[in-house]
Amino acid sequence: MKNTIFKGMATAIVTPMTADGIDYDALGRLIDFQIENGINAIVVMGTTGENATIEPEDQKEVIRYTVEKVAKRVPVIAGTGTNNTAHVLHNTKNACEVGADAVLVVTPYYNKATQNGLIQHFTQVADVSTVPVILYNVPGRTGCNLLPKTVAKLAEHPNIVAIKEASGNMAQAVQLMALCGDKIDIYSGEDALTVAMMAMGGSGTISVVSNIAPKESVAMTDACKAGDYAAAAAMQCKLLPLIDACFCEVNPIPAKAGVSAMGFGEENLRLPLTPMEDANRERLYNEMRKLGIEV
Numbered sequence: 001m002k003n004t005i006f007k008g009m010a011t012a013i014v015t016p017m018t019a020d021g022i023d024y025d026a027l028g029r030l031i032d033f034q035i036e037n038g039i040n041a042i043v044v045m046g047t048t049g050e051n052a053t054i055e056p057e058d059q060k061e062v063i064r065y066t067v068e069k070v071a072k073r074v075p076v077i078a079g080t081g082t083n084n085t086a087h088v089l090h091n092t093k094n095a096c097e098v099g100a101d102a103v104l105v106v107t108p109y110y111n112k113a114t115q116n117g118l119i120q121h122f123t124q125v126a127d128v129s130t131v132p133v134i135l136y137n138v139p140g141r142t143g144c145n146l147l148p149k150t151v152a153k154l155a156e157h158p159n160i161v162a163i164k165e166a167s168g169n170m171a172q173a174v175q176l177m178a179l180c181g182d183k184i185d186i187y188s189g190e191d192a193l194t195v196a197m198m199a200m201g202g203s204g205t206i207s208v209v210s211n212i213a214p215k216e217s218v219a220m221t222d223a224c225k226a227g228d229y230a231a232a233a234a235m236q237c238k239l240l241p242l243i244d245a246c247f248c249e250v251n252p253i254p255a256k257a258g259v260s261a262m263g264f265g266e267e268n269l270r271l272p273l274t275p276m277e278d279a280n281r282e283r284l285y286n287e288m289r290k291l292g293i294e295v
Contacts, residue, residue, distance in 0.1 A: 001182060001183065001184075001185075002132075002158070002161045002183070002184060002185075003132070003161065004161075004162075004185050004203060005041065005075050005077065005101065005102045005132060005134070005161065005162060005185070006040045006041035006074070006075050006203075006204065007040065007185075007203050007204050007225060008040040008203075008204045008218065008221040008222065008225060009038075009039055009040050009041075009204060009205060009207060009210055009214070009217050009218045009220075009221040010039065010040055010041035010042065010043050010077065010187070010204065010205070010206045010207065010210075011034050011039050011041075011042055011043065011206075011207055011210040011211055011214060011217075012043040012046040012047070012048040012049065012206050012207060012208055012211075013027075013030065013031070013034065013042055013043060013044055013046075013048065013049060013066075013211060014030070014048055014049060014050075014211055014252050014255050014256050014259055014264075015027065015044075015045070015049040015050050015054065015062060016030065016256075016259070016260075016264055016265030016266070016268075017050075017265065017266070017268040017269070017270070018265075018266065018268065019266075019268060022054075022058065022061075022062055023265040023266070023268075024065055025265075026264045026265030026266075027062070027065065027066070027069075027265070028065075028069050029263075029264055030211075030259060030264040030265075031066065031069050031070060032069075033214070033264070034210070034211075034214050035070070035073050035074055037214035037215040037218060038214065038215065038218035038222075039074060039210060039214050039217075039218060040074055040075075040204065040218070040221075041074050041075045041076070041077055042066060042070055042074060042075075042076050042077070043077045043078075043079065043104060043206055044062060044063055044066040044076060044077070044078055044079065044100075045059050045062055045063055045078055045079040045080070045095075046079035046104060046136075046206075047079070047106070047138075047141065047251065047252070048208050048211070048251055048252040048255055049062070049079065049252070050252060050269065050270055050273070051079050052082075053270035053271070053273075054270075056087070056090060056091055056094065057094075059091065059094070060091075060094040060095070060097075060098060063076070063078045063094070063095050063098050063100055064098035064099070066078075067098055067099040067100060068099075075101040075102060076099070076100050076101050076102075077100065077101060077102045077103065077104050077134065077206075078095035078100035078102070078103050078104065079103070079104045079105075079106070079136075080092040080094075080095050080103045080104070080105055080125075081104065081105040081106035081107075081108075081136060082106075082108070083108035083109045083110055083111050083112075084108075085108075085121050085124055085125075088105060088121070088125055089124060089125060089128050092105070092125055092128060092129050093128060093129075095131075096129060096130045096131050100131055101131060101132075102131050102132045102133070102134055102161070102162075103125075103129055103131060103132075103133055103134065104134045104136050104164060104206075105122065105125050105133060105134070105135060105136060106136040106138060106142060107121075107135075107136065107137060107138070107139075107142050107144040107145075107146050108121060108142070108144060109141065109142035109143060109144065110142075110143065112142070112143055112144040113144060115146075115147055115149075115150045118144070118146055118150055118154075119150060119153060119154060122135060122154050122157075122160065123154070123157060126154075126157045126159040126160050127159075129159055132159060132160075132161040132162070133157075133159050133160045133161065134161065134162040134163065134164055134187070135151065135154065135160060135162070135163040135164070136163070136164045136166070136189070137151075137163060137164065137165050137166060137167055137189070138164075138166040138167070138189055139167055140166070140167075140168065145167060146163075147172075148172060148175040148176040148178075148179050148180065149179065151163055151176060151179070151180050151184075152179040152180050152183075155180050155183040155184045156183075160184065161184055161185060162184050162185035162186065162187060162203070163176070163180070163184060163185075163186055163187065164187045164188075164189040164206045165186055165187065165188065165189055165197070166188070166189025166190050168190050168193070170193065170196060173186070173188075173193075173197060173200065173202075174200060177200050177201050177202070181201050185202075185203040185204075186201070186202045186203060187202060187203055187204050187205055187206050188202055188204070188205040188206070189205070189206055190205075191205065191207050191208055191209045191210075191217075191239070191243045191246070191247075192236075192240060192243050192244075194207070194217075194220060194221065194224075194236060195220065195224060195229065195232045195233050195235075195236040198221065198224035198225075198229075198232070199224070199229050199232075204221055205221065208246055208247075208251055208252065208255050209239065209242055209243050209246050209255075211255045211258065211259050212242065212246070212255065212258040212259060212262070212288060212293065213239065213242060213288075213291055213293060216235065216238075216239060216291060217239070219235060220232050220235040220236060220239065223235060238291075239291075241287045241290070242284075242287040242288065242290075242291060245280075245283050245284040245287045246258070246284070248280050248283060248284070249276055249277065249280055250273070252269075252273075253269065253273055253274070253275070253276050254276055254280070254284050256268075256269060257275070257276040257281055257284060258284055258288060261285060261288070261295045262293065262294070262295070
């Protein structure tokens with residue numbers, strides 16, 4: 001097994017925004033809140049961070065700020081993926097330059113790729129990166145499925161150390177464990193499957209719901225790490241209504257609504273994302289209140 005970047009719970013952090021830029025004050029307070037509540041890593045500029053609508057040089061500055069604010073308290077993982085390999089190489093070099101501890105690279109979306117194309121894409125990224133690379137498979141958003149046998153081939157690269165598996169297909173996740181579990185770390189990319197994935201040998205999860213409920217999310221993965229899967233399963237079930245509310249509209253709309261209600265910036269999103277619909281917002285707030293989260 002290669003060196004592990006983190007074990008347990010990582011937050012794919014939202015990017016608080018003003019009407020015309022990044023709200024660095026709110027971002028800094030949200031980072032501190034996450035770390036104070038036990039989060040094991042911060043993922044910045046992922047899908048939840050609205051990287052698709054933030055220009056590469058602005059992304060670089062957000063990553064730089066996050067690295068400086070975190071100040072080595074936990075690892076910082078930077079999302080650098082797009083559907084253009086040349087752009088991914090540029091973004092990855094930027095993230096390495098400003099001190100990210102690892103990069104998270106999603107499969108190309110819309111234009112997609114064959115499995116051979118995916119091997120070439122990720123190999124080029126791993127070759128140029130000076131930090132470890134985490135693959136990211138989320139076919140529901142990209143239309144492109146990174147198959148376990150392809151991951152097994154990519155796992156031979158010394159700089160590819162993990163995968164965020166968000167297909168939602170447990171059979172595929174089990175096959176991934178069987179082929180690659182002794183070569184790379186496997187993280188759940190689905191909040192609702194955290195305990196199931198860790199029970200199968202996964203190293204943790206990269207989470208959306210932990211933006212809103214980091215303490216509860218960390219307790220769940222801590223129970224898994226301690227081998228108490230009965231307790232972890234009970235926590236998973238307790239969190240499930242909030243998880244469902246966090247995905248009742250496209251991510252990160254609900255997550256940003258949640259953190260905004262908690263005082264971490266305004267509920268500004270960049271088009272084509274729009275603020276949460278009122279009925280869904282009330283559903284989210286009700287689930288937050290049930291967990292004792294002030295709204």
